[in-house]
Amino acid sequence: MIHPDIPLLKDLSVPGRIGASLPRLDVEETPIPPQLLRDSLTLPEMDELSVVRHFTLLSQRNYSIDGQFYPLGSCTMKYNPKMNEAAASLTGFRRTHPLSPERISRGAIDLLYKLQRSLEAITGFSAVSLQPAAGAQGELTGVFMIRDYHRRRGENRRTRILIPDSAHGTNPASCTMAGLIAQTIPSNTSGGVDLDALRAACAEEGGKTLAGLMITNPSTLGLFECNIEEIVRIVHEAGGLVYGDGANMNALVGVLRPADLGFDVMHFNLHKTFSTPHGGGGPGAGAVGAAPSLSDYLPGPLAAMSSEGPTFTVPKHSIGRMKVFNGNFGVLVRAYAYILMLGADGLRRVAEGAVLNANYLRALVEHAYPVAYGEGRRSMHEFVSTGIPNVHTLDVAKRLIDYGFHPPTIYFPLIVKEALMIEPTETESKETLDAFAKALLSIAEEARSNPELLLAAPHDTPVGRLDETAAARKPILCYR
């Protein structure tokens, strides 16, 4: 099949066309100082139908959850309920201004309040901020909070944050942005945190420079950190605080409350566990939960209940403001709708379904796709394979596209060579899992008998593998 280039907007533009209709000027004109006027503006001139055709054609070149199975480990690509869209589109949410006076926007504040309380109930944390716009912003929030906690106690030397080598890159990047030092600690032979290395790292420099630990549980290997309570104890005893990266909350929701494990602060990706859509890269929302140790440090304002109804309040030692206004409210509405619909029971079934689907899929393929650190261990909601002989994981990924599946996450976590991370989520059917397993096994066979099929994949997409080296050497970042 021939896939012609979809022309760029500038090539579809014809002078004199306009896609929008605007009101006529109904007031007298006020002269605009000529030295302020711009000489020219180069933007497309297109009629509405041309715009519609263009973006419709573009959309047809996208994979999406609505169209394809997306077993992306650590991303939790579950189905995004259409009900969420209906909720977010309600006029009273969509057309409400963030600085609208409290008295005439109680409903919006009430939603924030109720979502905060719901997340507190689900996670066990005593307070929640809905302000951060994404998981990474949530991480930065948590690290700022830990930093301020130590500073307030005069412990300015506490600047080291320990991070397992299996961690997501945002963890150490967030530390640097907060002015703290990211120190890597190794994983042990079972893929968990090496306790001896942890103790040694805590004790360094007389134990006076440890700020805390950032840890993901279940880990990025999809395994529950069995020593988690001991790990938390070691860090607390050494005077540090523990930050939880909640990216893998889908394995725990309704079955375990992370705060019960002793975390001081944790972020949750509402665009993962709580079903808000990924939108081609965002927006998300990185709600942050805090234990009593850190609740006073959350970014403000938080929604609260007063005698007059829902209102805003700023925590006593708040780190300040992470973004303007009230967080990604449109995303928050969707998450709240989802939680309302599922309830306690439904959320529990989410984790159970996610873990069941992952283990079932693993059982179907692991004889051909060995699972890293999987021996004698139960996976949680995802598993990481070390790939297959004869071909790179990249080639397996590209060949899956030919079978109509989005590839899993590849080359993450860094501690597994040729990593292939698979997370089905609970919203996929057994039939889809069976079909995916069949595809993986077929590819493993192709890798043995006809590897060229993988190396040349994908075969029938609008573009094949792109020369990303050339693109990075001489970047073309816009058309002119």
Place this chain on the structure above:
Amino acid sequence: MPYIPVTGEQQEDMLHKLGVVSVEELFEDLPKRLRYPKLDLSAGISESEVLRELSALAATNANADDYRWFLGAGAYNHFIPAVVPALASRGEFLTAYTPYQPEVSQGTLQAAFEYQSMIAALTGMDAVNASHYDGATALAEAVLMSLRGTSEDKRLVLLPEGLHPEYRAVLELYLSAFDVELRTYRGRPADAAAEKTTNTGLTAVVACYPDFYGRIPDLSGAAEAIHEAEALFIVAADPIMLGLLKSPGAWGADIVTAEGQSLGNELAYGGPYLGIMATTNALVRRMPGRIVGEARDAEGRRGFALTLVAREQHIRREKAVSNICSNQGLAMLRSCIYLATMGKTGLRRAAELCWHRAHYAAKRIDALPGFTVEEGAFFKEFIVRTPIDAEILAERLYERKMVPGLPLSRYFSDRRKELLVCVTELNTREDIDDLVESLREESK
């Protein structure tokens, strides 16, 4: 069970294949005493019940459809063509992931490239990223960009006195990790930059174009003075205004940031919004966020892919330019569709409507007894000095289903008789005349 297609019978099969009897066994690694806590959460309800409950909450909010709306202050009631939500809500865009596999993401990637191109034209810059969280975090990261790659003794950043108070708060937090002085200046940025005696270690000068109070600063000579001090010129702009007035690039800016909510994104009680960032070719490798570039495949076909990836967190980790991962992709798509639809003529017309209607409103309000409009060049917002407490005045107007603007006491407790009024292309002459009459009557 909605959204979980595996049936009870299928679950039995699957458990059997795994050699376990119940799903609970799959959680054997979790501490037993902590498993299955009773959550303080109500039971699940049906879709219609969810929407009923949420509709009730939504109905209590004053919104810009039901009220005549003259409140801006960082979030604006601009026209959104119906084409924008219609196209952006397509499942192929809405439920797609980050385009890490370009072969199956050309829709998202080409739209991002087109967005980058149009914003580059609008701001007069060379390179644009594929979004940051909002205008404030984009500005914060722009300041961080100016610090990066400079020596330790360059540690002074000048901020205009008209910077949005919430932007200032975000900047202070983002910069709290660095030993840098954030100093406020008044007047022209060119003059502030030329203050050589007090400006040792000048890293960047920020100008807001327009500022929180709606005022358009005089940017003449700014770039020259700032570059002579070997600092960077950062401009935070209003993207609608750029449809009409000279671009920051034409004024010599090194980095331009903006809040993209005005370009096709809903007010939505504060988010999701869109952080716009644009810079010069010289600085592009220091810019955070995802960036889309053009590329070719083995057959020479043109495609698009994420590029300059080595700057980002998943590769550079603690040395990354920023920690940003998820961006505001869908908001960026909406802005792309908006700009394509409005185009060169539409954007200019929207900006003209804002200008002329805002100036008409200002003239009429200024003529009211007891009211004065502050002097100075403005685009769509201006400060009104009121004869009575602005909050009390505003409250009276809410009863008339009108929100006249932002009482400045919201941010500055001592400024009780000032109102920040915003007029856009969605406020008709009739709306404005009603506002003027209401202000007259309610201020007696």
Place this chain on the structure above:
Amino acid sequence: MKLDTEARYAKSHEWVRKDGAEYVCGISDHAQHSLGDIVFVDLPKIGASFDAGSSFGVVESVKAASDLYLPIGGKIIATNAALADNPDLVNKDCYGEGWIIRVAPTDANKAGAEWNNLLTSDDYEKIAEED
């Protein structure tokens, strides 16, 4: 694995050659191979000074980025301008046309000691093989 037998090496995979009173540096064949196609080299300002062992720049490939550590301390007196348009020189000829910087040490004795502490090409080969 290609080696320059005249050069000495740092554990961080940079090579350095003496050239009169100055030293020329780049990255080893092993390093360029692991990085893959080089897309950009972030060079220091001419005239900047660095201690031995400190980071003076970055070399980027499509999938990775590596800090460059100065094997012999001193002032940067030249950088390879050809790398701006042709970063792939580092892949093609890492010991020759793909050189990265030229440094003039401030103290010849200190430089001599630093030189002696670096690995010979034989010793480096052993380390790189294990990597």
